[in-house]
Amino acid sequence: MNKRLVVTGIALFSAIAVASMDVIKERKHGFESFKEELGAIKKIVQTGDASMQADLSRHVNNLQTVADKQWQRFDELFPAGSHSGDTDALPSIWEKPDDFKAAITKQSEALALLKTAAQSNNPGEWKVAFGKVGNSCKGCHDSFKKD
Template identity: 35%
Template sequence: MRKIDLFTSALIAGALIFSGALFSFGVNAAEDSLKVRKEGFEATKKSFGAIKKILEEGGDLSGAAASAQSINAFSKQVPALFPAGSDKGETKAKAAVWSNGADFGVKAQAFEAESAKLVQAVASGDKAAVQKQFGAVGGTCKACHDTYRSE
């Protein structure tokens, strides 16, 4: 197994174990989802920043692998992080997330698909492909935020 594959496996396993542990302690699913999604979106923002910096400074693209993997791992969790009741508390999510779940799901799937392509582009070492795919992933974020996030 390549190092990237091991990292991804460990990241996903850790997230699943952490989520399972929280639910086994009786943490409210809606409150937990809100916390996990806030942390996940913040980590995703930082990962985007790290990739952007590498692209702008001409750094070694292999340094973007962990960030791309992190974005993709989180993208897979997004649909489950908006259960009923998680619209309460400190959230920027608009009510439309819950009232228009089908469209939200389509946008979340696009985020996942495009972030998986970013992982592949980074692995290829082709800077032009990474730049193009970085923009495509950013476009999925914008499409969702335009409809489902308050600023």
């Protein structure tokens, strides 16, 4: 009886461990897309070339789409306890959920500004708004991600 309980317990534990490894992989994959899009945006902003406006808008929209996708699935992609394993997520995500959500909001606001700026033909504006988005990534990583 006890033995059976232990075996069941181990099976359950492994199932949870495997499930959380999958979501860790999945959320990292999501963040890789953040990086890809931000990199494309950075390249365009650095050219200072107003004729790239349509390209810029496209990548800003892409970044917004991947970010929305990631954060809408927060509960699923960041289950409690998934700071252990092959992850750089810090326990502070679950200890200070309001602060983490605030960091998400900050990013959404910065992205909205960049979206507006990207509709202009003013590379100076692009640059300022891009800086805010970059800071919103870093701001969250500083508190919630291992170096």
